[in-house]
Structure formats: structure tokens, C-alpha cells
Amino acid sequence: MNSADAATGRGPVWLPANQPTQFYAGGGAIEALRGTGKARTEFGPEDWVASTTPRYGKQTDGMTKLADGQWLRDAVRAHPENWLGRAHSDRFGADPAVLVKLLDAGQRLPVHCHPSDAFAQAHMGSHFGKTEAWIIVGTPGEGGSVHIGFQEDLSSTTVADWVAEQDTAAMLSALNPVTVRPGDTVFVPAGLPHAIGAGVFIVELQQPTDLSVTLEWKDFLDSEAGGHLGFGYDVVLDCVDRSGWDADRLRSIVRHAEDASPxxxxxxxxxxxxxxxxxxxxxxxxxxxxxxxxxxxxxxxxxxxxxxxxxxxxxxxxxxxxxxxxxxxxxxxxxxxxxxxxxx
The missing domain is CATH 2.60.120.10 (Jelly Rolls)
Incomplete structure (x- = not known):
């Protein structure tokens, strides 16, 4: 396909790896999937695929550039009905309303969560929050470890104290440990605290923002401000789902979908x-x-x-x-x- 057709949204476009630098290690599984020499492994644990979304606080970092040098975001804005269809454009404008990543956790990710649409609109100046989902495509050995949702209801004071003291042990032990294997999927509603374990490789779908409230920022981020995105923990901790998630609730979001259907x-x-x-x-x-x-x-x-x-x-x-x-x-x-x- 020529570059003009690609830019105007008239046909499929092959995309190279797009790995903005992150604070955590990983990327080997991305390189293995794509093939040697196609991906970067040093602090390149995320491949933002067909991204029209920049990293938080950045202008273009994280966005996809087409072969002609144009940002995919600008191509979509110029031809929204070609790219997105009329019904989608009528509802969301020239925004695909989805961000897709390959995520290879070379180390355990910190305990964090994401705001809802309503919270992001009220406090962060963003139309979208960040509900997300994980499609597990690789794990170490017999399975990978993730932590999802608090095991029991917690008070706002308890969570705030853990964050202020950076009590990693308390945060992790309060979450549900879940073993995941290739073929599993996890739907992660906005607000649900979670952490992804080392060696878990996923295709991640999410709303098109880079809004993360990092409860466990020490030894991961450069400063506390990165954990609350500059809004203050007194504000952002209100987005955390502090309710208890028992086995029945977890079964509603953790699924196994192995199926040989087309x-x-x-x-x-x-x-x-x-x-x-x-x-x-x-x-x-x-x-x-x-x-x-x-x-x-x-x-x-x-x-x-x-x-x-x-x-x-x-x-x-x-x-x-x-x-x-x-x-x-x-x-x-x-x-x-x-x-x-x-x-x-």
C-alpha cells in the first residue's frame, strides 16, 4: 500500500515496534515475538501499537508515526470516517477511543490503579479515565503472578497511611494473589488496585490515557509527585476501589477463553x-x-x-x-x- 492510501485510512497499515522508555525493565518477550532486531529491550517493556495517545505529560512520546512521517493521530483527525466509521466518529469524534500495548513485565510492577471517566473529568481534565484489560500471552513456568483488588473492605485512612509510609508489604498482602496462564483474560475496572508480576507478557487494551495513580512509588518512580501525577494523594486516593474482592467477584473479571473457533x-x-x-x-x-x-x-x-x-x-x-x-x-x-x- 502506498503512503497516501495508508495516511487516508483506505487500507491496512503494518506497524513497527513503538517502545517509549519506561521506569521499569522488560522487552525481551516483545523482541522474541516480533523477531530479533525488531524491538528494544532496555526499559522498553511496552510497545504502544497504533497509538494516538501520548505518555502522560508528553506531547508525542508514545504515539505512532506512519511511514510518511505523519502521526497516526493526525491522519485519523484528517480522515475520521475512513479510519473510524461514521457511527464511531459521531460518538467519539476523531479518537479511536482505545489504546493497545504489548506489555512485558521484566520485573514486578508497582501497586497502582487508574481513575474512572467521572473522576478524570472532575479532577484531571481528561474526558477518558483508564479502564483496562489484559490478554495473557506468556508467563514463566507454570503460570504468572498478578495481584488484583483488596481482599477485604479498607478504610480511606488505612490506604492513605500505607501510601504515606510506602508500606509495600502491607499493600501487596492486602491484594488477592492470582495465578494467570496463557489464554486467560483479566478485565480491570477503573479504580481497582493491581500489580503485574515479573515474567507476565500481555496484550493490554485500555482507554486512551496514561493516567496511573501509583500507590507504591518508592523504588519505582523518581518522586512522590509521579505517583499522584501532581494532583496530590489527598485528591487521587479518592479514585481507589477500597472494597473487598472475594472469589466470586474475581471470577467475574478473570476468565479463561481457550477456544479453537475462528x-x-x-x-x-x-x-x-x-x-x-x-x-x-x-x-x-x-x-x-x-x-x-x-x-x-x-x-x-x-x-x-x-x-x-x-x-x-x-x-x-x-x-x-x-x-x-x-x-x-x-x-x-x-x-x-x-x-x-x-x-x-
Whole structure:
């Protein structure tokens, strides 16, 4: 596809790795997936795929640049109906309303959470908060460790004291330890405190912001201000979900979706208002939609109304709405990430 077609959103666009520097280590699993020499591993644990979202406090860092040098964000703004479809554009404007990352935790991530839409709008000047979801694609050994939600109801004073004292042991022991394996998915509502363990490799979908309230900032961030994003912990701790999450509640957000069907819905209806994800295989037929494709295994061909593209393990593509419906051939296994559900 020529650069003009790519920029105007008339066909699929292959994307190279896009790894902004982070505060934590990782990136080896991204390099292994994409192939030697295609990714950066020193403090490059996140690959922001088809990103129109910059890192917090930055102008363009984290955003995707097309082959012609144009930011994907600007291309979408110039041709929103081509890229996103009319119904999505009518609801969200020229914003895909989703951010997709490959995240390879080379070390345990700190305990943190993210604000809701309402909190972000009221306190942070952002239309979107940051509900997210994890599709587990790699773990060490027999499984990886994540920590999700407090085991019991906690007072605001207790949480504030832990943060003020940077009591890591208390924070971690208060969270539910959960073992995850490839094929599992975790839906993480805004406000839910969590930490991802070392060696867990995920495809992450989230609302298009970089808003994180880091409860455990010591030994991770340069300063306390980074933990509260400059708003103060007296403000941002109000976004933390301090309710208890028992086994039944956890089962509602941690799922196993191993399925050999051509198309498998991975996240279910609770996530559909924020983003959607499918595991696709050869034989799949796909509707027209803005989508981000991450190829995990094998190889194949995606045939669209305007031609076909070869997809191999490690490839990432962005598909505009105007590419139309498509069909998948071959032994390809991929994750197809989609924006919030709207009626076209």
C-alpha cells in the first residue's frame, strides 16, 4: 500500500515496534515475538501499537508515526470516517477511543490503579479515565503472578497511611494473589488496585490515557509527585476501589477463553463499552471496523475488499474502517483489538 492510501485510512497499515522508555525493565518477550532486531529491550517493556495517545505529560512520546512521517493521530483527525466509521466518529469524534500495548513485565510492577471517566473529568481534565484489560500471552513456568483488588473492605485512612509510609508489604498482602496462564483474560475496572508480576507478557487494551495513580512509588518512580501525577494523594486516593474482592467477584473479571473457533470473544459484555477483543484464526470472517491486529502464532492472509495482506507471527497492523470486511486464511492466530461497541 502506498503512503497516501495508508495516511487516508483506505487500507491496512503494518506497524513497527513503538517502545517509549519506561521506569521499569522488560522487552525481551516483545523482541522474541516480533523477531530479533525488531524491538528494544532496555526499559522498553511496552510497545504502544497504533497509538494516538501520548505518555502522560508528553506531547508525542508514545504515539505512532506512519511511514510518511505523519502521526497516526493526525491522519485519523484528517480522515475520521475512513479510519473510524461514521457511527464511531459521531460518538467519539476523531479518537479511536482505545489504546493497545504489548506489555512485558521484566520485573514486578508497582501497586497502582487508574481513575474512572467521572473522576478524570472532575479532577484531571481528561474526558477518558483508564479502564483496562489484559490478554495473557506468556508467563514463566507454570503460570504468572498478578495481584488484583483488596481482599477485604479498607478504610480511606488505612490506604492513605500505607501510601504515606510506602508500606509495600502491607499493600501487596492486602491484594488477592492470582495465578494467570496463557489464554486467560483479566478485565480491570477503573479504580481497582493491581500489580503485574515479573515474567507476565500481555496484550493490554485500555482507554486512551496514561493516567496511573501509583500507590507504591518508592523504588519505582523518581518522586512522590509521579505517583499522584501532581494532583496530590489527598485528591487521587479518592479514585481507589477500597472494597473487598472475594472469589466470586474475581471470577467475574478473570476468565479463561481457550477456544479453537475462528473468532472468540475474549472480554465479554462488561468490557464492550470500553473496548473489545477477539482471538481470530484461519477461517474467520470479520466485519468492517477500526481494529489493531497482533499476530501471536503462525502465518496467514487477510483478504479485504481492496486487496490482501500477509500476516506473520509478531506482525502488528492497524486496519481502518474503510478497509471493509475481511477474511482470514492460513494457520494464523492473532488478537484483534477493537474500540467501544457502537452501532454503525
Amino acid at each position: 473468532v472468540t470473544d475474549l472480554l465479554g459484555p462488561d468490557a464492550a463499552g470500553f473496548f473489545r477483543a477477539q482471538r481470530i484464526r484461519g477461517g474467520a470472517t470479520l466485519d468492517a471496523s477500526f481494529s489493531i491486529l497482533v499476530a501471536l502464532e503462525g502465518s496467514g492472509t487477510l483478504r479485504t475488499e481492496h486487496g490482501e495482506v500477509a500476516v506473520n507471527k509478531g506482525d502488528t497492523y492497524v486496519f481502518p474502517y474503510a478497509a471493509g470486511p475481511s477474511a482470514v486464511d492460513g494457520d494464523l492466530v492473532a488478537i484483534r483489538c477493537l474500540p467501544p461497541e457502537v452501532s454503525q
